[in-house]
Amino acid sequence: MRRVRRRMGVAFSVVLVATACGGDGRNLSSPPSITANVQVSWAANREAAVNRTGGGYRVYASRTSGFNIASASFVDVPFDSGAAAPTSTNLMLSSGDNFIKVLAYSALNPNGSDPSTETTVSVPFGATP
Numbered sequence: 415m416r417r418v419r420r421r422m423g424v425a426f427s428v429v430l431v432a433t434a435c436g437g438d439g440r441n442l443s444s445p446p447s448i449t450a451n452v453q454v455s456w457a458a459n460r461e462a463a464v465n466r467t468g469g470g471y472r473v474y475a476s477r478t479s480g481f482n483i484a485s486a487s488f489v490d491v492p493f494d495s496g497a498a499a500p501t502s503t504n505l506m507l508s509s510g511d512n513f514i515k516v517l518a519y520s521a522l523n524p525n526g527s528d529p530s531t532e533t534t535v536s537v538p539f540g541a542t543p
Contacts, residue, residue, distance in 0.1 A: 444539075445509075445539035445540050446539065446540040447508060447509040447510075447539060447540070448508075448509050448537065448538070448539065448540045449506050449507070449508055449509075449537075450506070450507050450508075450509075450537045450538075451504050451505075451506055452504065452505050452506075452507050452512075452535055452537070453502055453503075453504050454473055454502060454503055454504070454505055454514060454516070454535075455501055455502035456471070456501055456502070456516050456530070457501070458498050458499070458501045459471075459499075459518040459527075461518065461520065463520030463521060463522045463523070464493070464499055464518045464519070464520045465493055465497065465498040465499050466493055466520075466521075467493060467521070468493070468520055468521025468522075468524075469492070469493045469499055469518070469519060469520040470490065470491050470492035470493045470499045470500075470518075470519060471490075471491040471499060471500075471501075471516055471517065471518055471519070472488045472489070472490055472491070472516070472517050472519060472526060473488060473489045473491060473503055473505065473514065473515075473516050474486045474487070474488045474514065474515045474516070474517075474529065475487060475488070475489075475505055475507065475512055475513070475514050476512070476513050477508075477510070477511070477512060477513070478513065479511070479513050479532065479534070480513075481513055481515075481532075483515060483517070483529055486515075489503050489505060491503045507535060507537050508537060509537045509538065509539045509540070510536070510537060510539075511534050511535070511536050512534070512535045512536075512537060513532050513533070513534055513535075514532065514534075514535055515529035515530050515531075515532050515533075516529065516530045517529040517530065
């Protein structure tokens with residue numbers, strides 16, 4: 415009997431939803447930093463185990479390009495109910511470049527798939543006072 419192994423992968427996109435000022439005002443020579451609510455969405459993984467209890471996605475974010483997910487913070491987006499696990503979440507990201515990776519996981523593969531290709535989200539700085 416031959417075993418066939420399929421890779422669980424995801425592709426995703428990001429949308430800047432809203433911004434809120436967060437600068438401390440101490441350095442007036444550079445634009446103030448802001449925090450942005452960024453919606454991250456990705457194409458659904460069609461593997462059955464991802465889309466039932468014990469499955470879902472992890473969305474990793476870092477300020478370092480090429481980051482290792484083992485040391486990065488993440489948001490868990492688990493299957494809750496319905497036909498499929500959710501395929502979007504919101505992240506609060508700071509001004510400058512933020513790097514995002516997404517992976518699918520399941521009860522059969524709790525460590526998850528290989529992460530998606532890294533995407534850069536550039537959050538703008540506030541206007542110079």
